[in-house]
Amino acid sequence: MTETSRHVTDGEDVAPTDDSQRAMVDETLRAEGDIGEARSLTQDAWRQLRRSPLFWVSAAMITVFVLMAVAPSLFTSLDPAKGDLSRSRETPNAAAWFGRDLQGYDIFARCIYGARASILVGVFATLGTSVVGSVTGMLAGYFGGLADTLISRIGDIFFAIPLLLGAIVFLSSFRGDDPGYFQVVFQVVLVLVVFGWPSIMRLMRSSVLQIKPNDYVSAARALGASPVRILRSHVFPNAVAPVIVVSTINLGVYIAVEATLSFLGIGLIPPTISWGVMVSDGLPLLRASPHVLLFPAVFLSLAVLAFIMFGDAVRDAFDPKSR
Amino acid sequence: MGKYIVRRLLQMIPVVLGATFLIYAMVFALPGDPTAGKCGERECSEAYKAAFYEKYNLNDPLPIQYGKYMANVVQGDLGENQYGNDVAGELGDRYLVTGKLALMALLWEGVIGIAAGALAGIRKGGFMDSLVLVSTLFLISIPVFVTGVVSQFFLGVKWGVASVTVSADATVYELLLPSFVLGSLSMAYIARLTRTNLAENLRADYVRTAKAKGLTPQRTVGLHALRNSLIPVVTFMGYDFGALLGGAIVTEGIFNIQGVGGYIFRGVNNRDGVAVVGAVTVLVVAYLLVNLLVDLLYGLLDPRISHD
């Protein structure tokens, strides 16, 4: 956890003071016609996003990486598993753009094929933590009382175990003798969800606690709407923004965690192709053939960068304070 | 205040029990032979197995095993690891190293992170701001194992300005580079947190008041705005210290540091359950205690927070 998985959003809780200089400018600018044009938060966020170059750059990068994961053959016709030992550690050239590694594998092809593991883990770990965290967070925040105490304490338990540490113990305990590709991916996703949901739960819970006292929630309750309906139609849409932001950033973080686990030899293992494994393999060759390490490290960093930038852009759009 | 501390300590008990049970269960309740690998390549003798099972109460149902284990832990007995060494004693030595590493990482984070964040926040949108935003983005994106390995290679091996590995003594000089690598991610977060908060506080009413009082710009920014901006930053650093104590598995691995992270990692690989559970138990308690301290510190830093 210390090394790969924290995000700052937990700490940003200082109440902003009323900002009168800007209010003054706003007031000064108030236009007669603009008052009625109320825009919803999401529409407003989208308008903001469309103007952000950060958003477009990161979205383009993410699209490329997702395409690599889905259809690697679009990017290379080479076989990543076909080694040519006679060309071991060949430096980049016209035939092998990124050169070859110790086994004579084509590094470019392996970088392309390595995207799949990272994207799979990132996407599913994010989906998992978001779903589990949101549901538990909503229950805790909305119903309070015993449900809140129970969920919060259970969350504390999982939160008290550092992510990377928990993942190492968990994976080394549950690892079968010869796990298949999807089994390993599933295990890594599972462990990230098990140890990652409390932070989303806390975020959702505090967000719901802010929404709950609002009149539209009381009104829905007074009108006899069922708790499920209130949560689905009134609470969730208004409380979800911070979860979206943090989840997007977490996607990048989870990719880094997966690579770290693979680097430590606990996540994905050869013959599975993964950036983390490639970096790990490249380490001993750092002095003589730095390109073996360089390219997978760059791919990995770019993927993490893309999601973190995307998260930044989304946060700026959802959080008017940061504009 | 006293009441608050007692309440928090009481709340910690179920969390500590839950977290340690979880680890205990993962390590000991698994299918498979817990003595596997303990006797070299071949299987352990029946007698050894029986003694092992007896010693760690492995014939009891899981909750009872765990209960007996915790009863020993409360008395300061974390058991013996596979080499027959006292886990509590070994952890003590390793915590000295990890604690030193964590403190130094914290120092890097604090000094560089706050300085960079303050420079960026003073002029949001300026050159320094863009520079800090871009460089922190890179620090956050490049996984620690890459930063660690690459910096070790260039600074340690190639240019020889830093120590490549860390001896058992773990001197300050040897830990300079590892602690920087360990702190680098949080450094980026601290820079961003400082920047966001400072930029926000600079627009606060009380900063305008400070200007109206005829204070110098240095005093207005450096004292009034920064004092407020640092509250969440110091809190973040406190929690981070708690997390760093958890051991830096990757960093300790790369630089061969004899710390807690490496101890746990080796324990996991060697299936040394007693060592792993003992280390994680200490770590969870330390983490929770540090968090409690940070919450108390928050009350001191922000007079608006009351712990009554």
Added chain:
Amino acid sequence: MTTVTTDPSAKQYRPENGRLLDVEELHVEFHTQEGVARALNGVNIYLDQGETLAILGESGSGKSVTAQTVMGILDIPPAKITGGAIRYCGQDLLQMGEEQRREIRGPEISMIFQDALSALNPVFPVGWQIAEMFRVHRGLNKSDALDQAVHLMERVQIPGARDRVKAYPHQFSGGMRQRIMIAMAIALDPAVLIADEPTTALDVTVQAQIMGLLKELQEERQMGLILITHDLGVVADVADRISVMYAGRIVEKAAVHDIYANPAHPYTEGLLASIPRLDRKGQELYAIGGLPPNLTRMPPGCPFHPRCGRARDICSSDDPDLLEVVPGRLSACHFSEEVLNG
């Protein structure tokens, strides 16, 4: 006087013929994404020793911008001062260096704000914040400065001042916090005090106490007081003269009693008519229709004409100057006399 002792020879600024402040043709713009907002369009005000000038106007009329420009605490950018002069004791503040201006803020001109809770720093004790004035401008040591702070807190009638000097802003009531703001502002015996909506955030009874305290301090120290407000009720008892602002310009200037008796601008007329009055019980309360103009898209002619009941053709083409209607009274309206005569 209070126990605050300042060496009179240290005062390098002396008013000529009692004139403290002369603001001439002040122009201020805000540069924003939506365009250039002309926040001030040639504002003229003056202030003499011991008198109270009220600047009256709706939010967005430019009254706070005027105050902050005089104070020198406007954020530049987005603001930009495009013209005019602010003479304090004959010297133009706009020509001074930043360091010189900083030395004026506090000892010469000081200011109190609307919301004392956010205007005071939440993490420092109130006594410390008052004492800071003495430490920064007078070089007093910590304990002497704190003693002065206690005296000031006593002077603004904070009960148990000596015990509460170490308390934090959030531990005080709204009225007490505003008293602390006032203590801080008068600490160095300034010649000019600008109060920007000092009572807006307070209960009515507390409002009266705070206004009473301000009036008392002003008489005691012969300060010139600029009172910025949108509340005509607050002004009546305290102010000597009134300048009414609309859309970044002054539309009417007069002595306080003249305005109440007989406004000379339709906007002032509207403001007066919208005050609830006991003698008009039962009648419908008047409200000026419409909203202040967008300062990035000012209407042609008189800026008030879209909302003015008296508007005629000329109003939408010619912008009226601020002219003397009768001696001592100025109004920027093509039909001032008509308004004045009812």
